[in-house]
Amino acid sequence: MSSYSSSARFDEARRVAIFGGTHGNEMSGVTLVNLWVKNGSEIQRKMVDTKPFITNPRAVEKCTRYVDTDLNRAFTPENLSALGEGDLPYEVQRAQEINRIFGPKGSPEAYDVIFDLHNTTSNMGCTLILESSKDYFNLQMMNYIKVTALRSYFCCVNIVLCDWFIAGLEVGPQPQGVLRSNIFEAMRVILKHALDFIELFNEGRTGVEFPTCTVEVFRVLERIDYPRDANGNIIAMVHPNLQDGDWEPLNPGDPMFLTFDGKTLHYQGSGTIYPTFINEAAYYEKQQAFVTTRRETLVASAIRKA
Amino acid sequence: TSSRICERGADVAVCGGTHGNELSGVYLVRELLKAKDIVMEEEREEPASVLMVLANPRAMQQCRRYVDTDLNRCFTHATLNGPISDSAPYEMTRSRELNAMLGPKGSPGAVDLVCDLHNTTANMGLCLILSLACLFQRQMPDVPMRFIHFDVSSKESYSLDSVGKHGFAMEIGPQPHGVVRSNIYTAMKDGVQHMLDWVRLFNSGTIFEAGFVDVFTIVKNIDYPRDSETHNITATIHPQLQDRDFLLLHPDDALFQTFSGETLRYKGNEPLYPFFVNECAYYEKGIALSLARKNTVAYHNMAFKVHS
Numbered sequence: 206m207s208s209y210s211s212s213a214r215f216d217e218a219r220r221v222a223i224f225g226g227t228h229g230n231e232m233s234g235v236t237l238v239n240l241w242v243k244n245g246s247e248i249q250r251k252m253v254d255t256k257p258f259i260t261n262p263r264a265v266e267k268c269t270r271y272v273d274t275d276l277n278r279a280f281t282p283e284n285l286s287a288l289g290e291g292d293l294p295y296e297v298q299r300a301q302e303i304n305r306i307f308g309p310k311g312s313p314e315a316y317d318v319i320f321d322l323h324n325t326t327s328n329m330g331c332t333l334i335l336e337s338s339k340d341y342f343n344l345q346m347m348n349y350i351k352v353t354a355l356r357s358y359f360c361c362v363n364i365v366l367c368d369w370f371i372a373g374l375e376v377g378p379q380p381q382g383v384l385r386s387n388i389f390e391a392m393r394v395i396l397k398h399a400l401d402f403i404e405l406f407n408e409g410r411t412g413v414e415f416p417t418c419t420v421e422v423f424r425v426l427e428r429i430d431y432p433r434d435a436n437g438n439i440i441a442m443v444h445p446n447l448q449d450g451d452w453e454p455l456n457p458g459d460p461m462f463l464t465f466d467g468k469t470l471h472y473q474g475s476g477t478i479y480p481t482f483i484n485e486a487a488y489y490e491k492q493q494a495f496v497t498t499r500r501e502t503l504v505a506s507a508i509r510k511a
Numbered sequence: 512t513s514s515r516i517c518e519r520g521a522d523v524a525v526c527g528g529t530h531g532n533e534l535s536g537v538y539l540v541r542e543l544l545k546a547k548d549i550v551m552e553e554e555r556e557e558p559a560s561v562l563m564v565l566a567n568p569r570a571m572q573q574c575r576r577y578v579d580t581d582l583n584r585c586f587t588h589a590t591l592n593g594p595i596s597d598s599a600p601y602e603m604t605r606s607r608e609l610n611a612m613l614g615p616k617g618s619p620g621a622v623d624l625v626c627d628l629h630n631t632t633a634n635m636g637l638c639l640i641l642s643l644a645c646l647f648q649r650q651m652p653d654v655p656m657r658f659i660h661f662d663v664s665s666k667e668s669y670s671l672d673s674v675g676k677h678g679f680a681m682e683i684g685p686q687p688h689g690v691v692r693s694n695i696y697t698a699m700k701d702g703v704q705h706m707l708d709w710v711r712l713f714n715s716g717t718i719f720e721a722g723f724v725d726v727f728t729i730v731k732n733i734d735y736p737r738d739s740e741t742h743n744i745t746a747t748i749h750p751q752l753q754d755r756d757f758l759l760l761h762p763d764d765a766l767f768q769t770f771s772g773e774t775l776r777y778k779g780n781e782p783l784y785p786f787f788v789n790e791c792a793y794y795e796k797g798i799a800l801s802l803a804r805k806n807t808v809a810y811h812n813m814a815f816k817v818h819s
Contacts, residue, residue: 380687382791486689
């Protein structure tokens with residue numbers, strides 16, 4: 206029992222939210238949340254209050270990413286305290302509303318866990334986004350999901366560590382506005398395991414803990430933009446060798462972009478990186494063709510219910 | 512940024528961005544326009560009369576399929592020539608501009624051949640979509656492609672490619688809307704190049720031998736099962752059908768999978784070929800997939816005759 210007293214203690218995760226439609230054209234989350242709003246039995250667990258919620262209903266209705274501004278970038282302190290109500294951009298109003306219902310973040314009233322469901326056009330498979338390497342509760346949960354999904358469904362789950370991404374769950378590849386059955390089912394399985402973990406954690410029988418574990422993650426380094434002309438238009442595409450190559454090593458000198466007239470541009474970095482978010486539709490306007498990552502092993506402290 | 516040089520022989524219009532988020536055509540036409548500017552600057556002669564057009568610039572700017580209404584449904588005679596108000600949808604005004612540029616539809620002055628570039632989220636490879644009147648022939652032995660035939664003899668043609676004396680849509684997938692995939696772009700670039708090469712050969716008097724080609728003729732569309740109140744879909748394309756465009760669908764084969772995991776099966780009488788399986792833009796048009804029969808068509812010296 207040597208590690209028992211040194212395990213990190215967390216309050217039970219009593220209230221859990223599942224967000225869909227943060228981007229209105231990412232269909233797996235929209236569909237799952239609508240399903241669960243109608244009949245939530247699948248997401249109920251003992252001692253957990255699970256609330257499915259459509260975060261951007263107007264964007265969902267129009268099947269578009271956003272109406273005025275990206276909701277997933279709208280939760281800034283300035284926006285959350287802005288005055289003006291109906292005059293504010295739609296997504297800023299939504300951010301304030303969501304913060305009222307599910308937050309404020311860090312306060313005792315805030316929800317314990319929030320799952321924000323996303324799709325990507327990138328070939329990322331199932332990806333969990335972690336904001337901090339010291340967040341042992343989330344790290345343990347992600348480890349549980351990863352191990353269980355692999356064992357039960359031969360489904361590979363990757364974990365991305367980045368403090369400028371928003372935490373969430375990404376499943377791809379799926380075009381915007383399209384619902385693919387395999388992607389839909391994969392997201393459903395991930396959430397099932399996540400809720401199972403929370404239920405197990407909350408049960409917190411004496412002596413039961415999630416022991417220390419090591420977790421392989423991909424730590425984000427930088428974003429790489431497309432080459433552009435003086436007007437800001439892209440002048441090259443992701444190279445066919447790199448396209449769909451998420452999580453595969455990209456070495457210095459490897460093909461990276463292909464210009465429209467057929468010239469290859471090569472990766473000029475100093476070492477091997479692991480690219481991801483390759484050719485995500487929504488990131489053309491955010492100046493991002495892909496992001497570079499390096500592999501890292503994190504240690505998650507043992508956790509148990511307080 | 513598009514110019515028309517009327518010379519002897521067939522003239523061709525290559526159109527991209529008819530749907531503003533189908534990016535292969537957007538980028539290809541932009542590149543062709545850039546190349547043409549270089550040719551003009553260097554004052555070289557361009558033998559073939561090729562017009563390059565970005566059809567829906569406002570939708571392209573917003574990277575959306577359309578602003579008010581689908582431009583590719585705005586080319587019926589009624590829409591082009593009927594009364595128009597100041598508050599008309601953007602695409603209706605634009606279709607009249609395009610008709611003036613490339614048509615007028617049905618008149619002797621219309622462009623000989625319109626090639627309209629599209630992408631689809633369906634796994635269709637390279638397809639040429641034709642109506643009965645198109646004289647375009649297959650001359651690209653090294654580029655695998657399929658011909659799809661929509662019979663518009665019973666109702667009026669509504670698409671941009673119907674403005675020319677002859678026209679077709681070049682449809683390539685799978686590609687998400689709003690994304691440029693290099694393999695898809697290259698396939699479209701090669702396809703357009705082959706088509707222009709064929710036109711140049713035709714204009715220089717080449718006689719093309721008779722032959723046979725398989726053509727898929729559309730029979731019907733199938734919609735998703737929907738909730739009677741909300742009209743939202745209640746099932747996805749079944750995993751056994753997803754990405755299997757042009758692979759024969761037999762009666763009783765899996766068609767949809769409901770959200771509760773039940774399989775819904777194809778209840779038709781005859782095996783048919785599915786295509787446009789899970790095309791993003793067709794959810795709102797009530798089409799989950801289209802179904803076609805395959806016919807072998809004989810062509811003799813540039814006229815299609817339906818063989819069987």
